Amino acid sequence: MARLIYTDDVGDPRLDDFRELSTADRRPDRPGGRGFVIAEGTVVVRRLLESAYPVRALLGVERRIADLAADLAGTEVPAYVTSAETMAEVVGFHLNRGVLAVADKAPQPDAAELADRARVLAVLEGVGDHENLGSIFRNAAALGIDGVLLGPGCADPLYRRSVRVSMGNVLRVPFGLLQPWPSGLEWLRDKGFRVAALTPRAEAVSLRAFGSAGAGKVAVLLGSEGPGLSAEALAAAGDAVRIDMADGVDSLNVATAAAVAFYELGRRG
Amino acid sequence: MARLIYTDDVGDPRLDDFRELSTADRRPDRPGGRGFVIAEGTVVVRRLLESAYPVRALLGVERRIADLAADLAGTEVPAYVTSAETMAEVVGFHLNRGVLAVADKAPQPDAAELADRARVLAVLEGVGDHENLGSIFRNAAALGIDGVLLGPGCADPLYRRSVRVSMGNVLRVPFGLLQPWPSGLEWLRDKGFRVAALTPRAEAVSLRAFGSAGAGKVAVLLGSEGPGLSAEALAAAGDAVRIDMADGVDSLNVATAAAVAFYELGRRG
Incomplete structure (x- = not known):
């Protein structure tokens, strides 16, 4: 099982990967951006967990993280569990899908x-x-x-x-x-x-x-x-x-x- | 040629058909709504002029109304010409397509x-x-x-x-x-x-x-x-x-x- 970490601290530095996602420098296609791959919602987070992209962490409300329990089994990915309100404050907008994951980019085939x-x-x-x-x-x-x-x-x-x-x-x-x-x-x-x-x-x-x-x-x-x-x-x-x-x-x-x-x-x- | 009518008066009652289009009572699908069919942009306005729906009026910036000159030839539809700013104030939001038309509904085939x-x-x-x-x-x-x-x-x-x-x-x-x-x-x-x-x-x-x-x-x-x-x-x-x-x-x-x-x-x- 993944590591479930409960937090309700908007300033928690472990959530920095998820901060202010709508600002331009979070776009993977812009020079200087952090370049993360971001998945929203259980279906897409599941796809990310199945992919070759190295998943750094999940952030979600308890119910959505629970939906992904089988997908997280056997991984060491930290899954931060928080409230919808804290999530919205960290991310910078309201996400009705309730769960996010971030991954690093991976080399593409030539x-x-x-x-x-x-x-x-x-x-x-x-x-x-x-x-x-x-x-x-x-x-x-x-x-x-x-x-x-x-x-x-x-x-x-x-x-x-x-x-x-x-x-x-x-x-x-x-x-x-x-x-x-x-x-x-x-x-x-x-x-x-x-x-x-x-x-x-x-x-x-x-x-x-x-x-x-x-x-x-x-x-x-x-x-x-x-x-x-x-x-x-x-x-x-x-x-x-x-x-x-x-x-x-x-x-x-x-x-x-x-x-x-x-x-x-x-x-x- | 259609009747071109220049106006820059946001309160002009002849523009009432175009007023506050984003409010719910302008929706043709809601009981009590005015029930107009609304076309946005030259392509769609052209389709409306070709259709069986009785067109009541156009509202647009000069350049867009000019684009439709051939389509308006031979009709008696009033075309109100105004600025983008006046248009936005009447309509209630900014329309980057620059022209609108309203028509009454027409009977559908059974x-x-x-x-x-x-x-x-x-x-x-x-x-x-x-x-x-x-x-x-x-x-x-x-x-x-x-x-x-x-x-x-x-x-x-x-x-x-x-x-x-x-x-x-x-x-x-x-x-x-x-x-x-x-x-x-x-x-x-x-x-x-x-x-x-x-x-x-x-x-x-x-x-x-x-x-x-x-x-x-x-x-x-x-x-x-x-x-x-x-x-x-x-x-x-x-x-x-x-x-x-x-x-x-x-x-x-x-x-x-x-x-x-x-x-x-x-x-x-």
Whole structure:
């Protein structure tokens, strides 16, 4: 069993990892930040405990810590138990999920490692919105994507909001950087991947036709909502693929489009 | 051309339709509310102008009203032009989209009318979250769904947040109530629809297998995130269909699951 430590002292220095989490310097993606990975709520804390990230501590109300008893068994992670009010004062805002965990970052796999063991990858360019990014990881985990490669302009998947929106799946789906750009896409093709750039362009092949063409290695390339993929990335991809849509309708949200492509191209069963 | 009316008077009674929009009595789904349909931003205002809803007026900054000049040509809708500051004071909060329109409600088609002219319908039970509901309409419009039937426990698609998240597609995709419940599902089956209840249950048939079984009339039945469909609705549906997912992963967001099902079962091309 983890070490349960009861405290109701807002100033307790053992809670410093959890202090003022909404301030910018707690963001893992900012230079000078503490760089912790932060999990909120029992589901996501459980994912963090199962992950390779070294968990430093938990902070939660008694009931939520109790919910995690089985997950904490056999670990030496300190679990600080306090009231919702003390928790809110330490953290700097009210958390209705009642439990938090912090972990140190861990090394990410490099792109070659990811490419070698994957059949289906997602590759992202310019996905700077933390919620879209988190949703893409949630959809990737559900729909059989083996890993995510991040091109330029992407947010940090380990930022608190991405972790939460992903339901902790940023902690399970391996990701790494794809550099340089866009020649990394050509490198992926040399590795045997068809690189399918998702685009609304009419001249692109339909996703259904592309999906039925066989089950080789595929990398689904997704751009940001709004501007979409850069011309350079589209050119380097090799294949342009579109989701058939009704006339006059705006494109889908990027995470929704990703889900549809993952459903068509991801591992099945 | 619409009538352009310049005003900078926060108290101007002609702006009363736009006043204090965030207060509860402006919600179309609450008894005693004014019941207006409210569109925010040029894209959604354009959709409202194209719709059957009788538009009462626009309020916007000069540049946004100018963006809509072509859409306003040939209408007699008054367009009040003011500053961003006056707009914020009237509306009660700052709108970064710079233009609003209000319309009266219009009669919705009844379920029989919708069922008679549709090949693919979505049917919702307990989708009470305005954002999920709006996203479902956005996805329905993009992926070839002819109409939406609302069972019990659903939010009002015409509430401002649903309208916005749907990108105005609640104004284009026809919807109506399906009553009584769940016998309305049996009525749909008598009308020739296969009713496919989306569920994570292992014993359900896979969406892919269900989709490949033919192109007849289909109604996709979706429940709320969390509790999912009621046992009564599942029993009345006739078909239970699941999206294949990786082991140990939480189900997809309901609007994302809807998109995947709509992609598989919606009208193509």
